[in-house]
Structures are given as structure tokens and as C-alpha cells.
Amino acid sequence: MLAARDKDAEALAALLDRLAGAPQSRYGAGRRELAEYAPLSGAELADEVEAHPPFGRFQLHPEPLIRAGLASAAVPRPTPIAWTRADLDAEAQLGARALRRAGLTARGRSSDCLEGGLVTPGTLAITDALDALDALALPVGPVTTAPALQRAAEVWEIVRPDTLIVDAASLAFLSGADAYPHPRAFAVLLTPANAALLAAPPRAEVYRIFSVPQACTFVAGECAAHDGFHLADDAVLAEIVDDAGAPFRDCTAGRLLLTTLARSLTLLRFDTGLRAALDRSRCRCGETRARIRFAA
Numbered sequence: 001m002l003a004a005r006d007k008d009a010e011a012l013a014a015l016l017d018r019l020a021g022a023p024q025s026r027y028g029a030g031r032r033e034l035a036e037y038a039p040l041s042g043a044e045l046a047d048e049v050e051a052h053p054p055f056g057r058f059q060l061h062p063e064p065l066i067r068a069g070l071a072s073a074a075v076p077r078p079t080p081i082a083w084t085r086a087d088l089d090a091e092a093q094l095g096a097r098a099l100r101r102a103g104l105t106a107r108g109r110s111s112d113c114l115e116g117g118l119v120t121p122g123t124l125a126i127t128d129a130l131d132a133l134d135a136l137a138l139p140v141g142p143v144t145t146a147p148a149l150q151r152a153a154e155v156w157e158i159v160r161p162d163t164l165i166v167d168a169a170s171l172a173f174l175s176g177a178d179a180y181p182h183p184r185a186f187a188v189l190l191t192p193a194n195a196a197l198l199a200a201p202p203r204a205e206v207y208r209i210f211s212v213p214q215a216c217t218f219v220a221g222e223c224a225a226h227d228g229f230h231l232a233d234d235a236v237l238a239e240i241v242d243d244a245g246a247p248f249r250d251c252t253a254g255r256l257l258l259t260t261l262a263r264s265l266t267l268l269r270f271d272t273g274l275r276a277a278l279d280r281s282r283c284r285c286g287e288t289r290a291r292i293r294f295a296a
């Protein structure tokens with residue numbers, strides 16, 4: 001099997017173009033060629049980035065990288081990642097789509113309890129998505145203590161956000177707290193570090209968004225039907241494979257690998273460390289994008 005860096009960048013870019021041209025089909029152009037690459041583990045990605053600072057050698061196109069962050073899920077140690085202007089624009093649109101699926105609309109009011117700065121997925125990515133959606137952003141930082149809740153609740157009493165955008169820690173704290181105006185819905189960003197929450201039964205008022213910042217901040221998200229996570233198949237290609245890397249048929253759980261289709265810092269067959277199944281049948285919500293179901 002090949003490692004991604006053994007091929008020249010031009011051939012790799014051509015392969016990604018072919019994959020992007022047929023994202024829904026298991027047998028589409030490029031699939032067999034993609035399967036020749038060995039899955040990339042989180043440890044291999046971390047080693048590559050460490051050996052070739054600051055971001056490794058997987059950048060296909062020479063556009064300037066204009067934002068950096070640290071990815072910590074699915075890698076053994078926090079690893080720098082970065083985005084170009086085009087990457088950020090694409091992520092903003094994907095974030096808007098995920099939040100729209102969670103019921104947030106233009107002129108809707110949200111408040112996010114995500115970390116700022118280096119942490120991904122964080123408040124910067126969400127603010128970009130809310131800009132693209134024309135919805136109100138109100139970043140308040142993590143709410144995992146009574147004093148943080150008191151401070152946030154004071155502004156929430158005035159602004160009355162209909163959607164709170166949270167991480168797993170803030171969701172856990174807010175679910176057990178009472179002293180704040182409850183929103184219509186929570187949108188929670190979960191990474192491979194939150195495997196149990198990804199596989200847990202759905203909750204009507206909680207819309208889970210699956211984030212693997214190394215590949216895509218908004219890989220997949222729940223809709224109102226709460227029956228799997230719709231995949232951003234225009235940005236990432238998802239494969240379900242067995243331990244040897246061979247593909248499983250739909251609706252069978254196996255290792256979930258992600259390949260970036262348009263991102264400047266390319267990842268081929270990145271192993272999320274999660275088990276999941278793909279379902280390409282039409283969802284009750286009417287959306288036709290394939291759904292990921294996580295397995296415990």
C-alpha cells in the first residue's frame with residue numbers, strides 16, 4: 001500500500017477531483033485508486049506534522065494558510081492544523097448548513113459556549129458559520145461552572161438566544177442546570193474524543209454535529225428526524241472498512257475513514273478511530289445526503 005506522500009501532488013489532486021465528482025457512489029471514479037492508499041492513523045499524522053513543521057507535507061495547493069489551530073481529537077497529541085481563505089469560506093458554508101439543519105435560520109439568535117483561540121472546533125469556526133447564515137452570534141465562552149453560568153445567563157436573559165451552541169462539557173453542565181432561559185435547541189459539536197456521545201440515543205432538543213477539524217470542522221450533523229448524521233459529502237468522502245482496510249457494504253459498522261475532497265491540507269483515508277455505518281437511503285427529513293450512524 002502507498003502512503004499519500006509517495007505520490008506526486010498533481011496525481012493526488014487529480015484523484016481528489018475524480019472523487020469529488022462522484023461523492024455518492026461507492027463505485028465512483030477514483031474509488032479503487034483511493035483504496036490503494038493505506039489508512040492514515042492519528043499517530044502517523046502527528047508524526048508527519050512533527051517531522052515537517054509546522055503543518056506536515058500534505059498541502060496540495062500553494063495558497064497561503066491564514067488561520068491555524070490545534071487538533072486534539074483522534075491524534076495522540078495536539079497537532080497544528082491550518083486553513084486557507086478558500087478552506088475557511090467552505091467551512092463557513094458547511095457550518096451554516098449544519099446549523100440550519102438544527103433549526104437555526106437567518107435572523108435566528110444563537111449563543112456559543114465554545115472555547116476561543118487555539119481550540120478546534122471553537123468559537124471562530126462557529127462565528128464564521130453564523131455570518132454565512134446571517135444569524136446572531138453571541139460568544140460567551142465555556143459554561144461549566146456556576147459563576148460562568150451566572151455571567152452568561154445575565155446576557156441570555158436580555159438577548160434570549162433560541163439555539164445554544166456548545167461542546168460536550170458545556171452541554172453536560174447546562175443539561176443539569178436550571179438558572180437560565182432554556183433555548184429551543186442545543187447544537188453540540190462532538191469530536192472523535194466523544195465516541196460515547198456520538199453513539200448515544202438521540203435527544204429531540206439536541207442536534208449533534210460531528211467534527212474532525214483535521215478533515216472538516218462540520219463533517220456531519222443531525223437533522224430534525226434525529227436518525228443519523230447527514231454527511232458533508234461535498235467536502236469529505238467517508239469510507240467504512242474492515243481492519244485490513246477493505247470496504248464494507250452500506251449499513252454495516254466498521255472503521256470510519258475520512259478523505260478530504262477540497263481542503264488545502266489534504267488527508268487521505270484518515271482513521272477517525274471510530275466505528276460507524278453509512279446509510280444512503282433517503283431520510284425522513286427529505287435530505288438525500290448519506291447518513292453516518294455511530295456504533296458503540
Ligand SMILES: [Zn+2]
Nearest residue numbers: 223225283285
Ligand atoms: Zn435527515
